[in-house]
Amino acid sequence: MSPKVTEKIAFATLRAIAFFIVLCLAVVLWDIFSKGLPALTWEFITENPRRGMTEGGIFPAIVGTFYLVLGTIIFALPIGVMTAIYLVEYAKESWATRMIRLAVVNLAGVPSVVFGLFGLGFFVLFLGFGVSILAGSLTLALMILPVIITTSEEALRTVPRGYREASLALGATKLQTILFIVLPNAMPGILTGSILGVARAAGETAPILLTVAAFFLPRLPNSIFDQVMALPYHLYVIATQVPHADQSIPYGTAAVLMILVLGLNLIAILLRTYFRRMRKV
Amino acid sequence: MSKIKIEAENLKLFYGDFQALKNINLTMKEKEVTALIGLSGCGKSTFLRCLNRMNDIIPNCHVEGKLTFEGEDIYHPDCDVVALRKKVGMVFQAPNPFPKTVYENVAYAPKLHGTKDRASLDEIVETSLKQAALWDEVKDRLHKPALGLSGGQQQRLCIARALAIKPEVLLMDEPTSALDPISTLKIEELIRELKQHYTIIIVTHNMQQAARVSDRTAFFLVGDLVEVDDTEVIFTNPKDQRTEDYITGRFG
Numbered sequence: 001m002s003p004k005v006t007e008k009i010a011f012a013t014l015r016a017i018a019f020f021i022v023l024c025l026a027v028v029l030w031d032i033f034s035k036g037l038p039a040l041t042w043e044f045i046t047e048n049p050r051r052g053m054t055e056g057g058i059f060p061a062i063v064g065t066f067y068l069v070l071g072t073i074i075f076a077l078p079i080g081v082m083t084a085i086y087l088v089e090y091a092k093e094s095w096a097t098r099m100i101r102l103a104v105v106n107l108a109g110v111p112s113v114v115f116g117l118f119g120l121g122f123f124v125l126f127l128g129f130g131v132s133i134l135a136g137s138l139t140l141a142l143m144i145l146p147v148i149i150t151t152s153e154e155a156l157r158t159v160p161r162g163y164r165e166a167s168l169a170l171g172a173t174k175l176q177t178i179l180f181i182v183l184p185n186a187m188p189g190i191l192t193g194s195i196l197g198v199a200r201a202a203g204e205t206a207p208i209l210l211t212v213a214a215f216f217l218p219r220l221p222n223s224i225f226d227q228v229m230a231l232p233y234h235l236y237v238i239a240t241q242v243p244h245a246d247q248s249i250p251y252g253t254a255a256v257l258m259i260l261v262l263g264l265n266l267i268a269i270l271l272r273t274y275f276r277r278m279r280k281v
Numbered sequence: 282m283s284k285i286k287i288e289a290e291n292l293k294l295f296y297g298d299f300q301a302l303k304n305i306n307l308t309m310k311e312k313e314v315t316a317l318i319g320l321s322g323c324g325k326s327t328f329l330r331c332l333n334r335m336n337d338i339i340p341n342c343h344v345e346g347k348l349t350f351e352g353e354d355i356y357h358p359d360c361d362v363v364a365l366r367k368k369v370g371m372v373f374q375a376p377n378p379f380p381k382t383v384y385e386n387v388a389y390a391p392k393l394h395g396t397k398d399r400a401s402l403d404e405i406v407e408t409s410l411k412q413a414a415l416w417d418e419v420k421d422r423l424h425k426p427a428l429g430l431s432g433g434q435q436q437r438l439c440i441a442r443a444l445a446i447k448p449e450v451l452l453m454d455e456p457t458s459a460l461d462p463i464s465t466l467k468i469e470e471l472i473r474e475l476k477q478h479y480t481i482i483i484v485t486h487n488m489q490q491a492a493r494v495s496d497r498t499a500f501f502l503v504g505d506l507v508e509v510d511d512t513e514v515i516f517t518n519p520k521d522q523r524t525e526d527y528i529t530g531r532f533g
Contacts, residue, residue, distance in 0.1 A: 092340060162377030166439070169333060169371035170390035171363045171446065180389070181379060 032254045039252030048218035054245045056218075058253055063220055064133075064228030065202055065260065068212065071137025071224070072144065072201045077194055079141070080148030084190075087149075088156040089178055108146035113206035115143045120210040134224045136212025143207055144197040151193025155186040188275030192268040199264035203257060205232040215241075231257040286311045286450060286480045287332060291346040294327055294336065301327045303504040305346075309497075314472060314481045316495035316512065318488060319527070323501040325484045329452050332482065333369040334362050350450075367394065370443035374455040376435035378427035378442070383410075383419050386427045386438055390446045405445050413441035414471050433464025440471065451475065453483040457490065469494050488528055492516050500524045 043057055050056035083100070091097040119139030129135040159182050167177040205213075213233035221228045231253060239250040287309040294302035302324045309315045317325040330336045331348055334355060348355050355365055367390075378386050387406045396402055406423070410416040415437040419430070427438055436456060443451060453472075457465040472481060472494045485491050491498050492512060499509040500521075508521045519525045 160377070162373060162375060163379055165335065165338075165371075165373060166377045166379065166442070167389075168338065169335060169366055169373075170393070170442065171367040172390070172393050173363060176393055180393070185380060 029258070032251060032258055035248065036251035036253075036255030039246075039248035040255060044252055045256065049216070050218075054242060054249070058229075058231070058234060058249075058256065060218060060220060061229040061231045061234040061253070062256060062260075064213075064230040065232075065257075067133050067221065067228060068136055068140060068208065068230055069198055069202050069264075071133055072140040073194070073198055075138055075141035076144050076148050076197070080145050080194070081152050081190060083145075083149050084152030084156055085178060085183075088153050089174070089182070104146050104149050107142070108150075110143075111206075112143060112204055113209075115139055116207040116210045118142075119207060124211055130225055131210075131212060131214075131227050132225045133212055133221060133228055136208045136228075136230075137224075139207045139211045140201040140204060143204065144201045147197035147200070148190075148194050151197070152186070152190045155189025155193065156182060158189065159185045188272055192272045195264050195268040195271070199261045199268075202264065203232055203261055205236055208233055231260070283311045283313065285309070286351065287482075288349045289328075289331075289346070290348075292328075292331065292348055293345040294324075294331060295343050295345075296339070297341045301504055302331075305506045307499055307506055307509055309480060309482055311480050312476055312478070313497060314476050314483060314495040316491035316498045317482065317484045317501060318486075318491050318498060319501035320503075321486070322503075324504045325499075325501045326454055328501070329454055329482060329484050332450070332452055333366050333371055334360075335371065337362065367446050368448050369450040369452060370446070370448035371452040372436070372439050372443055372454065372456045375459045376432055376439055378430070378435050378438050380426065380428055382424045383427045383430070383438060384423040386442050387445045389442065394446060409441040409445040410438075412444050412475070413437045414467065414474070415441055431464070433460050433467060436460060436464065436468060437471065440468075440475075444475075448479065450480045450482065453481065455484050455486060458486060465490070488516075500527060502527075 045057055045062060046059050047057035048059055083104075087097065087100060091100070116139065119135055119142075123129045123135035123138050124131055127135075129138075163181050163185065164177055167181045168174070172180070201207075208230050212227060213230045214227040215237060217227060217229050235250055235253045235257065238245050238253065285308050289305045289307045292302055292305040292307075293300065305324075305328060307328075317329060319325050327336065331344060332350075332355075336342045336344070344356050350365065350369065354360065379389065381389070384406055387409050388402045391402060391405050396405065407416065407420075410419060415434060418434060419438075422429075427435065430438060436459075440451075440456075457468050460468065469490060472483065475481060476496075483491075483495065495512045497509060498512040498515040500507045500515065500519075500523075502523060508515065508519060508524045510520070515524065516528055519528065
C-alpha cells in the first residue's frame with residue numbers, strides 16, 4: 001500500500017473513532033431526555049415525593065444535592081488550593097513532598113465506595129457527625145481533593161516565572177507575590193478545574209450512600225447535621241426499590257441530574273472564556 | 282570622585298557544586314552606568330542577580346565572599362531582602378508587565394509598600410511614566426491592559442514600574458535583547474537620562490550598546506572578571522588580550 005493510502009485510512013479511522021465518542025454521549029443524552037423530559041413538570045421539580053415515591057416531585061433531592069455540592073466546595077476548595085500552593089510555591093524536593101504527592105495520587109485511585117465506608121467510619125461514627133450533610137460533604141470533598149489539587153497545581157505552574165520575579169524584585173514578599181500576582185492569574189484554571197471536580201461529586205452515589213443520603217425524607221433539612229435526599233441516590237432508589245413507579249420518574253430524575261452536571265460544566269466553560277477574554281486587549 | 286555604591290570583594294557563587302562566579306572584585310559608583318559584557322554563560326547575569334539577591338529563589342545556590350551596598354553586607358543574615366529590593370530595582374530581559382492595567386502595573390509596588398491614597402498613587406504613576414518616557418504614549422490608556430502595549434512600550438512600563446518605589450540602583454538584564462532597533466534606541470536614551478538620578482548596572486550582549494550607554498565596562502569570562510575600566514579605555518585600549526579578542530569579535 002502506498003503511504004498516501006495508509007495515511008488516508010489512518011486519518012479516516014481516527015476520525016471515525018473520535019466521532020464515536022460524540023455518538024456515545026448523544027445516545028445517552030437522547031435516551032435520558034426522551035424518556036425523562038415528559039416527567040419534567042413544574043410540580044416534579046418543586047414538590048415533595050408522594051405515595052411511596054410513585055408520585056409527586058423530587059424537590060428535596062434537588063435541594064439535598066445542592067447543599068452537598070455547596071458543602072463539598074466549601075471544604076475541598078480551600079484545602080486543595082492551599083495544598084497546591086504549598087507544593088508549587090514553597091515545597092522543596094524532599095521525602096516529605098514526595099510523600100504528599102504520593103498521597104494525592106493514591107487518594108485519586110481510591111474507589112468511591114471505599115470513601116463512603118471511610119466516611120461512615122470516620123465522620124459519621126468516630127467524629128460523631130451522624131449521617132448528615134456535614135459527613136457527606138466532607139466525604140465528597142475528600143474524594144475530589146486530588147482533582148482540585150492537581151488542577152490547581154497545573155494552574156499555578158502556568159503562571160509565568162517572569163511575573164513572580166518581577167514582583168519579588170519590587171520588594172514584595174513571597175506571600176504578597178502569591179496573593180496578588182500568582183493566585184489571581186491562576187484563578188481561572190483553579191476555578192474551572194474545581195467546578196469540573198464538583199460536578200463529578202454531584203453525581204456520585206457510593207460516597208453519600210453511607211454518610212448522608214436518606215431513602216425517603218419528604219422535607220428540607222434543618223441543619224448540617226440533618227440527612228437529606230440526594231439526586232443520584234434517589235435515582236437508584238426509585239429505579240430499584242420502588243416496583244410500581246412510572247419509568248418517567250427515574251428518567252426525569254436522571255435528566256435533572258444531567259442538567260445540573262452539564263450546567264456546572266457550562267459554567268466552567270463560560271468562566272474560562274470570560275477570563276481568557278479579560279486578559280486580552 | 283563619586284562615592285562607591287556597590288562593592289564586591291572576592292565574591293564567589295556556586296550552583297550546587299558548579300562554581301559560576303570565581304572571585305569577583307568590582308566596585309560600582311553612584312550615578313554611573315556600569316556595563317557587564319561577556320559571552321553567554323560567563324556569569325554576568327548571575328552577578329547582576331546577586332545585587333538584589335534574586336539568586337535566592339534558585340535552589341542550591343550559595344554565595345561566598347562579600348558584597349556590600351553602601352557599606353552594608355547584603356548577604357549578611359540580618360540583611361532585610363525586601364528593604365534591599367526596594368532600593369535596588371530590576372528590569373528583566375523579556376518585558377514582563379503584569380496582566381493588569383498600565384496604571385495597576387506602576388501602582389503595584391507603591392501600594393504594597395503602604396501608599397494607599399489615590400492622589401499620591403496618581404502622582405507616582407504619572408511621575409514614573411514620565412521618567413520612563415512613556416507618559417505621552419499611555420496617558421489616555423492608563424486603565425487599559427498593559428499587555429496591549431508594544432514590546433518596547435512594555436519594557437519602558439517595566440522601567441516605570443521599577444522606578445515607582447524610588448530605588449537608588451537600577452539593574453538591567455539585557456533590557457533590549459527582545460526589542461526592535463527603534464525601541465532599543467529609546468531605552469538607551471532613557472538610560473542616559475536616568476543616570477542623572479540612578480546608579481545603573483546593565484548586562485548586555487550588544488557591545489555598541491555598552492559603548493553608547495556606559496561609563497564603566499566590566500568584561501566577564503567563564504566566571505572570572507577579566508578586566509574593568511572606563512568604557513572608553515576598554516573599547517580603545519584594553520589591557521588584557523582576551524578583552525581585545527572579545528570586543529573585536531575574534532572570540533570563538
